[in-house]
Amino acid sequence: MAKVFVFCEFQNGEPKKGALELLTAAKKSGNDVVALCLGEGAKEVASKLGGFGASKVLVNDSADLTTYNSEKYADVIATAITAENADIVLASGSMLAKDVFPRVGAALESGVASDCTELTINGADVVARKPLYAGKCSAQVNFQNSKHKIVLMRANQLPVDEADTGATASVEDINFEAKDLNTIVKEVVKGASEKLDLTEANIIVSGGRGMRDPEGYKILEPLAETLGATLGASRAIVDAEWVPHSYQVGQTGKTVAPTLYIACGISGAIQHLAGMTGSKVIVAINKDPEAPIFKKANYGIVGDVFEVIPKLNEEFQKVLN
Amino acid sequence: MKIFVCIKQVPDTETKIQISGDTPGLDSAKWIMNPYDEFAVEEALKLKAAKGGDSKVTVITLGPKKRATDALRTALAMGADEAILIDAPETTDAFATAKALAKAISDEGGADQIFTGKQSIDQNNSSVTQMLASHLGAPHALVVGKYEAGDGKVTVEREVEGGTKEVIELTGTNVVGANKGLNKPRYASLPGIMKAKKKPVKELELSALGVTDTDIKITFSDFQLPPEKPPVKMIDGEPGAQSTELVKLLREEAKVI
Numbered sequence: 001m002a003k004v005f006v007f008c009e010f011q012n013g014e015p016k017k018g019a020l021e022l023l024t025a026a027k028k029s030g031n032d033v034v035a036l037c038l039g040e041g042a043k044e045v046a047s048k049l050g051g052f053g054a055s056k057v058l059v060n061d062s063a064d065l066t067t068y069n070s071e072k073y074a075d076v077i078a079t080a081i082t083a084e085n086a087d088i089v090l091a092s093g094s095m096l097a098k099d100v101f102p103r104v105g106a107a108l109e110s111g112v113a114s115d116c117t118e119l120t121i122n123g124a125d126v127v128a129r130k131p132l133y134a135g136k137c138s139a140q141v142n143f144q145n146s147k148h149k150i151v152l153m154r155a156n157q158l159p160v161d162e163a164d165t166g167a168t169a170s171v172e173d174i175n176f177e178a179k180d181l182n183t184i185v186k187e188v189v190k191g192a193s194e195k196l197d198l199t200e201a202n203i204i205v206s207g208g209r210g211m212r213d214p215e216g217y218k219i220l221e222p223l224a225e226t227l228g229a230t231l232g233a234s235r236a237i238v239d240a241e242w243v244p245h246s247y248q249v250g251q252t253g254k255t256v257a258p259t260l261y262i263a264c265g266i267s268g269a270i271q272h273l274a275g276m277t278g279s280k281v282i283v284a285i286n287k288d289p290e291a292p293i294f295k296k297a298n299y300g301i302v303g304d305v306f307e308v309i310p311k312l313n314e315e316f317q318k319v320l321n
Numbered sequence: 322m323k324i325f326v327c328i329k330q331v332p333d334t335e336t337k338i339q340i341s342g343d344t345p346g347l348d349s350a351k352w353i354m355n356p357y358d359e360f361a362v363e364e365a366l367k368l369k370a371a372k373g374g375d376s377k378v379t380v381i382t383l384g385p386k387k388r389a390t391d392a393l394r395t396a397l398a399m400g401a402d403e404a405i406l407i408d409a410p411e412t413t414d415a416f417a418t419a420k421a422l423a424k425a426i427s428d429e430g431g432a433d434q435i436f437t438g439k440q441s442i443d444q445n446n447s448s449v450t451q452m453l454a455s456h457l458g459a460p461h462a463l464v465v466g467k468y469e470a471g472d473g474k475v476t477v478e479r480e481v482e483g484g485t486k487e488v489i490e491l492t493g494t495n496v497v498g499a500n501k502g503l504n505k506p507r508y509a510s511l512p513g514i515m516k517a518k519k520k521p522v523k524e525l526e527l528s529a530l531g532v533t534d535t536d537i538k539i540t541f542s543d544f545q546l547p548p549e550k551p552p553v554k555m556i557d558g559e560p561g562a563q564s565t566e567l568v569k570l571l572r573e574e575a576k577v578i
Contacts (some may be wrong), residue, residue, distance in 0.1 A: 070451070074455070094482065096482070099464075102447070102451035105416065105448070105538075106416065106419060106452035106456055107455050109538075110416075111538025111539040112446070112448055113539060114444075114445070114446040114447060115446065115447075136337075136547070137338045137345055137545060139542065139543060139544045139545070140541065140543040141539060141540075141541060142540045142542060144540060146538045181460075182459070182491060182492040183460040183461075183490075183491055183492075184492075185487055185488070186489065188481075188485060188488075189485065189487075191482075191483045191484030197482040197483045199482075244484055245466070246480055246484035247484070248501075251356070252442075253501075260571065270334055274334060277547070280577065283571070284553070298550070298551070298554065299555075299567055300556065301556050301567060302555065303560055303563060304560075307560040311560045311564040312564040315567070316568055316578070319578070
């Protein structure tokens with residue numbers, strides 16, 4: 001039986017949805033599934049992963065790993081993959097995973113398929129598909145000459161099965177050598193938002209020039225609050241410094257793939273579309289009926305964002321509360 | 322100070338894709354320097370100006386010789402001192418690219434500081450920065466929005482999840498992947514463009530850098546255009562009615578709420 005290794009990130013004591021998507025896919029492949037959890041709280045999370053298909057969970061819950069450090073993480077992850085001799089390695093493409101896995105791949109003489117949207121596991125073989133050239137085409141990604149096949153998936157691409165409450169996984173500690181580090185994290189300045197990062201968000205409410213000014217953009221906040229959504233932005237209003245660059249969706253910003261993307265006052269320049277056409281359902285609200293965003297949208301409303309958005313918020317509140 | 326900048330030439334976003342067989346059909350593409358790499362070049366030039374003395378900026382790329390030299394000329398026109406072209410086919414993957422870059426930089430006597438763009442907009446792998454650092458046994462920092470050089474150390478601010486920022490100190494030779502916002506890249510001036518034509522471009526072959534076919538770990542095949550999206554459903558009426566209808570459709574038809 002082939003072995004699939006799943007890197008599981010967690011937040012507030014719960015595994016992230018992207019990790020559960022990959023555990024589900026790994027379990028369905030019929031292979032042996034080993035998971036890895038790092039940082040304080042890892043043991044508690046590990047106890048929940050058996051239900052999603054892991055037969056074994058490796059943990060290191062040292063406080064030393066609670067804050068991400070690329071050298072430490074690359075070392076412990078490579079140690080774990082080597083110890084398990086995993087055929088396939090899966091991780092959800094969070095900013096952390098995208099940072100560390102290429103380092104792991106280089107160290108282990110293994111290829112890394114990044115930003116993938118489809119995944120097919122067949123025994124020890126894996127084939128993925130990823131968008132290229134701003135989503136204008138996609139290609140099948142194949143591995144060769146790789147000790148391990150490392151796949152980073154975009155979040156929200158795969159289903160999550162209900163947990164099997166009867167299944168449990170063994171939990172084992174994994175240690176690694178603390179080497180002389182050339183990377184020291186001096187300070188972590190928390191962002192204003194406790195919401196999921198744009199790259200992992202399930203719902204995104206995004207604004208552009210049509211929001212008129214920084215004050216106007218703020219009417220998106222209650223709507224995002226109602227939906228539990230993460231706020232996004234077009235390049236135009238990031239360049240105008242209405243919102244920080246971390247909000248930017250599109251080329252030179254973030255590539256997102258939520259279940260629902262609500263574009264408010266965004267015309268839909270190709271650079272913006274490059275970052276969000278992977279969304280499952282797109283809603284566009286714009287006063288210009290000719291705006292290119294409508295060509296990519298599933299649902300469109302031609303109207304004044306300042307009239308539509310408060311009403312829309314009321315409607316969502318009615319059905320969600 | 323020896324400063325290296327690794328850049329990539331990518332098709333302009335407006336480029337049309339014409340898939341033919343197992344290639345994405347980029348023959349008619351307009352090629353540009355990867356946008357994030359412009360921030361990397363600018364930061365290198367700023368660092369050179371700050372360090373003065375005999376500091377030198379070497380810009381290096383890997384790609385087909387017939388087109389990739391143009392990206393180097395752009396960087397030279399911005400003010401880089403010299404360039405290295407590693408002639409390699411389109412299909413060279415991130416692993417092989419990083420290995421070739423690491424060897425080429427080492428063969429030049431190594432670097433004090435290496436800059437890259439945080440990712441290329443063609444494949445969005447975000448891999449070469451970290452792989453290059455790993456091959457060199459050096460630390461890296463990706464998505465860097467602030468850079469400050471110290472004595473044998475640099476301090477960078479990088480963006481992580483949800484707009485959170487990390488301040489990191491890197492010791493010794495390191496690789497910094499530039500994010501938008503790190504600086505405002507300069508435009509090449511006309512005298513800069515004229516001067517760039519006379520600056521040296523060294524050409525290297527992959528084989529001379531010890532990179533072989535077994536270093537290619539990832540290949541692409543079966544290129545496909547995205548599936549057709551169904552036509553947009555426009556919702557008419559006054560804002561209240563539009564909102565009611567939209568929420569109903571999202572719940573009952575799209576089933577996403």
